[in-house]
Amino acid sequence: MFSSDRQTHRRAFVDAWAKARSGQPLDPVEAQIVQIVRMHPQYQNALTDPERVLQRHFVPTSGDENPFLHMGLHIVILEQLSIDRPVGIRHLHQTLIAVTGDPHTAEHRMMDCLAAGLWRVQQDRKPFDDEDYFTCIQHAAAGR
Incomplete structure (x- = not known):
């Protein structure tokens, strides 16, 4: 999950959300991702279109919020709190x-x-x- 590779990082979110939507069992990291995705309904549709969202370049200066950065920061905060x-x-x-x-x-x-x-x-x-x-x-x- 915690990869410096953008595609691997993004794929973890897309795959966890797909598993949750199809009712498949989740490992603990996937469950944490899904918890965060559920708190952010504004990002859920993007995660259902992997081909588009995995390649997308988010430009903050144009008001383009990066959902992966946002949700990844949530995960960092949760990890900091846990330890x-x-x-x-x-x-x-x-x-x-x-x-x-x-x-x-x-x-x-x-x-x-x-x-x-x-x-x-x-x-x-x-x-x-x-x-x-x-x-x-x-x-x-x-x-x-």
């Missing part, structure tokens, strides 16, 4: 849930911070900065 890495992320998540009243909204705020941190890694060619990530989440919880 509490970086240490303290669960506590920050609980704080955000208290502020937003909704775990999904809390994840989205965390994802904004995660995406910003990943963008900085690409731009600056430096390691991911957990401290900046936490500060961003704390600001999101404070409404800043």
Whole structure:
């Protein structure tokens, strides 16, 4: 599932969704993917057209949201929460849930911070900065 190859990453989402729709048993990773897809009905139709969506180039500057990036960030957040890495992320998540009243909204705020941190890694060619990530989440919880 966690591949640096775009096609393999995308195929995991398409295949898991196809298995769920046809009632086939899912392995734990597929079940997690399907849980996230179910939370995002706006992406479900795209996943039923693999030939088109697997080849599509999403251009964020034209307002073209990449469903695979979005749902992949959800998976990263869920993994971070499951192992509490970086240490303290669960506590920050609980704080955000208290502020937003909704775990999904809390994840989205965390994802904004995660995406910003990943963008900085690409731009600056430096390691991911957990401290900046936490500060961003704390600001999101404070409404800043």
